[in-house]
Amino acid sequence: MRRPSGTTIALIAGLAFLYVPLAVVIGYSFNASKLVTVWTGFSFTWYGALLADEQILNAARNSLIVAFTSATLAAVLGTMAGYAFARFGRFRGRNLLAGSIAAPLVMPDVMTGLSLLLLFVALEQTFAWLPGRGLITIIIAHAGFAMAYVTVIVRARLIGMERDIEEAAADLGAKPMTVFFGITLPMIRPAVMAGWLLSFVLSLDDLVIASFVSGPQSTTLPMVVFSSIRLGVSPKINALAAILIIVTLVLLALAAWMSRGALRMRPAK
Amino acid sequence: MQPVIAVESVSKSFGAVTAVNGVTLDVRPNECLALLGPSGCGKTTLLRLIAGLEAADRGRILIDGADMTHAAPYARPVNMMFQSYALFPHMSVADNVAFGLKQDGVKGDALKARVQDALAAVEMEALAQRMPAQLSGGQKQRAALARCLAKRPRALLLDEPMAALDKHLRERTQFELMALRKRLGIAFVVVTHDQSEAMAMADRVAVMDAGHVLQVAAPREMYERPASRRVAQFFGDINVWSAVVGLAPGTVDIPDLRLAVRIPAALPSAGSPLSVALRPERIAIARDPAPMGDCSVSGTIEDAVYLGMTCTYFVTLSSGAVVRVTAQNGEGAQTFSRGDAVHLSWRPAALTVLAA
């Protein structure tokens, strides 16, 4: 047998490092004991307790509403911006727009959160817009940073896509709108869908920004999870964490399955 | 006869690069016009200007006499076959062909019939439901062709139509394409960098270089009477020598050949510099001196290249000049090898006089 190389070992170790903690959480979510570290038997107790927790269910509903709406908004805005960057060449303010859209990708969440909150307060003071804040302000905040991801993904896809396919459509008599909706959009659909999904997951995941901009009645799931974690490890949170991990995996598998068709359509190079 | 496409003094620059520089060109009804030139000469830009995919900086483009200089690509009655074919990867062959017709509002049975006709014209009916990714290179080309033809364009613009095909497919495809064109009776404008492709397909060839059209002529005329040294050199292999008009009327001195030849053409005054060109296959090569009356020089074989049907010899003369000679291989043909002493001869009429 060939001796495994250093990089193979690093790869295996790195993957173990990534997955072992998650596996432990999922494993212990089925622990019957209230003590988190002592295994006493297999049980769904904590899943039951989770489903009976009004606060968590309410927060989960809020999170889903926010994630769905903001991801959809981000997909529309990000597709427009990504299209502009890939197809318009130079235009006035291109660098400023590119920087402003991309900055939230890396900007620490505390900065994004605080600045948006101060904006929302100022808008409320000055124009009485968005009074009291709530889910709508979280949706706006999430759509903003998610748009950055969609823009990057859509732009990369469009740059990789030969422009002559769109030109062929124009040459065959299609007007710009028809070209976009009939040719461009179907071809970048996997990218837009990936962007939407990423936006959805990121929104579902965000604690810091939501904590800043949410109103008093609009608690999201990460906010509930965070306050319980601060109080310590609990089996109920193990169960919730396990559900979150599994839901994400199922969503991703679904996305991968859907994009298989898209991959098959791609022209052979 | 009104040209299908008239390009009038059209220029187009990209930044500091002038891709097309004051080009004037007509495409006649039913003809196949080849735009021939090295890469970067502006031939593809010219095609895209005609299609409306680029906007001209100056000049006019008329299609069927109507000014289309500023018309959008979708409003022009010409269609383009892209080098990559640009088939829509998410649509079947039939949907690709139907796309252009739907833009014109063709619906229902009429749409079906026209898609069917276009597919039949390229013998692709059987593959109508395939996706582009499931087609071979040749099938993709035919699908792209059908997509353009379905629109019944006034002219078809083809950008390097053979570039994406395997070499062995090209010759047959050229032939099929020309047969199709004659049957349909529409004008073709073909962009190519391949001189033999241009000669095989085109009724007329426009040779382009650095944004200019150097000469427009039928392939035979272009080959036998190139207008300039550049065209001569680009269009097939040729020997070109510098020369001066001799003192005796009707003669030209060619220092490289140490030869004064009588040329049956109008010449400028004695002492004027010019160039003389001679195709390598017009030269006879032999061990013995040539019969009287022909121009003749002697030299040594520098290199011999066997190419199957022909041999190409590079013959060094006493002046040091190297002459390229192509000889047919065949029964009884003499062959030579490096170092052989040979005599070269040709008829004076084979020489072409070019500007210096």
Added chain:
Amino acid sequence: MNAAARRRAVLTLPWLWTALFFLLPFAVVLKISFAESQLSIPPYTALFERVDGVIVGLRATLANYRMVFTDSLYVTAYFSSLKIAAIATLLTLLLGYPMAYGIARAPASHRVLLLVLVMLPFWTSFLVRIYAWIGLLRPTGIINAALESLGFIDAPLALLNTPGAVYLGIVYAYLPFMVLPLYARLERLDPALLEAAADLGAKPWRAFLHVTLPLSRPGIAAGCLLVFIPAVGEFVIPELLGGPDTLMIGKVLWNEFFSNRDWPLSAAITVVLLMVLVTPIALLQLAQSRTLRRA
């Protein structure tokens, strides 16, 4: 509609959105950073004094900035954040580089799967991933329990709420951001280059040092910046995995805002943090626009 009008139409919405929800907020933050804290709604003074809607005076103070630059808490927090982020970035690179290299050199059929495996945790909840480590690291956690039952230790080790746990958390959470750009770079590296180096007599490690490493530098730069910038302002990791003495500016800002309700000071902290991060962010923009142009 002509081409120019179409472009404007497509650009209007992204422009409006970023102007309103990205550029304007920074203007507001900047404005409030010059205000004074007061007990009211909102809890800061107005910058412009108005009488009957007419601006009669400007009330701006530099007190918040004086505080940020002189109070040892804030100065220490900035430097400590930069230090922690830098060390964590280096650790992430040390783990991420061999992983990216391993994936890039794996058989082509395995590459996508391996890449997906690296990216997958990034898609699962960030909070859950940090939470998982609490379960492992705390005194009664799995690691301590295992070590104790194996007889290596008598008393639980203090693993949680330590600087080490913070480094661990950052490496764990941001590893995919390091691996992805590195992989993108290494995957495009022509194996013939290494073969040529070997053919010319370079031993593998020399070939790595003089060929692979220099050619992957853009990937290293992008990966490090993608980890470093958000790590500087990280709040959740120091809050949950760090101890009371783990000082990071994101945590300080959070407390200043939520516990002390000092909005103007929080705004000043944000402005200074932006100043600190503006150079690395600009560098990242530059690196990414270069990569895109080359693609």
